[in-house]
Amino acid sequence: MAETTYLAAFIAVAAIATFATRVIPFLFFERHTEHPLIQHLGRYLPAAVMALLATVFLQRSGTWSADLPGFDALIPGLLVVAVHLWRRNALLSIAAGTASYMVIQQTGVF
Amino acid sequence: MNHSVFRLTLPILFGYLPLGMAFGVLFATQLDYAWWVAPLMGVVIFAGAGQILAVSLLAANAGMVEVFVAMFVLNARHLFYGLSLLGQFRGAGWRKVYLIFGLTDETYSLLTSRPRGPDRAYEQTVDFRITAFNQGYWVIGCALGALLADNVAFNSTGIEFALVALFIVLTIEQLKALGDSFPVWLGAAAAGAAMIALPPAHQLIGAIAIVTAILLLHYRRIRGKQSSEGEVNRG
Incomplete structure (x- = not known):
């Protein structure tokens, strides 16, 4: 019983903490959407955040202690860029990158 | 849909x-x-x-x-x-x-x-x-x-x-x-800096804090330029 109470409290607290990070901007900045600073952040922030997520997760996908450091992630990453610039089809780019990464990880060529 | x-x-x-x-x-x-x-x-x-x-x-x-x-x-x-x-x-x-x-x-x-x-x-x-x-x-x-x-x-x-x-x-x-590559380079550079300076658990928030701080400075510079241009136009 104490176990169940702990688990229920745990999930509630984790859910509230996560929701809090997502709702706070809407609670405090709702009246200021026309403010030039908010517009500035809205214009530049998404591209910057996307680039940083891509960089961080690409780095974490690679084996940097290998003979060719990080090549197991960099090659699939470059393939995604190349295929996307060529055909500009998101699913195709993602499928090509993921398939090449899976082959590289499962065969351990690097 | x-x-x-x-x-x-x-x-x-x-x-x-x-x-x-x-x-x-x-x-x-x-x-x-x-x-x-x-x-x-x-x-x-x-x-x-x-x-x-x-x-x-x-x-x-x-x-x-x-x-x-x-x-x-x-x-x-x-x-x-x-x-x-x-x-x-x-x-x-x-x-x-x-x-x-x-x-x-x-x-x-x-x-x-x-x-x-x-x-x-x-x-x-x-x-x-x-x-x-x-x-x-x-x-x-x-x-x-x-x-x-x-x-x-x-x-x-x-x-x-x-x-x-x-x-x-x-x-x-x-x-x-x-049509502007500035935020992309900013995001990648901030991620690089955070990955060098911080343990994995704090890298995302660290990089986002760097990006936001630099965008604030960028905003102040643009606004500064605009208001001084405005003064020139008025004068």
Whole structure:
């Protein structure tokens, strides 16, 4: 019983903490959407955040202690860029990158 | 509409199913709770890295204050996501609470990158379904992982790269839409600096703090220029 109470409290607290990070901007900045600073952040922030997520997760996908450091992630990453610039089809780019990464990880060529 | 939403969210499906399953397997093998608690967490928490962290917090019997602080700090990057969606979610009514609840990295990426028409109410309905589809994939992944635990037959090693590939594709799309590469270099450089200076647990929030600080400086410089030009024009 104490176990169940702990688990229920745990999930509630984790859910509230996560929701809090997502709702706070809407609670405090709702009246200021026309403010030039908010517009500035809205214009530049998404591209910057996307680039940083891509960089961080690409780095974490690679084996940097290998003979060719990080090549197991960099090659699939470059393939995604190349295929996307060529055909500009998101699913195709993602499928090509993921398939090449899976082959590289499962065969351990690097 | 559901067909086009499904197409749009397909990359998230490939990312969330294996990632959700990874969480489910971790949950079932590390902890002694019923299997359905894993998808339940997917329903009420809906955070990838957050839920994986939650498994280790549960295993350590962490106190509630610690749980709150750990989950808040890990997800603190979401504080900045809402800033760029204030206008987009305005007037969404009852849907708004769910749109905000479901703002994961991946949902945010899709909602800020997809082309939008002038009909705001229609676009908000699409946003709502994208969020619901994504959470559906995530919850199914959590359930499958916890149920199957270590009996997964298909060698899915590496399939989680779909999320990295998605972030790369969306970076290119943002770059094309904006026609200005400055934020992309800023994001990559901030990520590099954070990865050198900080332990993995703090790299995302660190990089986002750097990006925000530099964008604030950038804003002040642009505004400074504009107001001095304004004075020249008036004089």
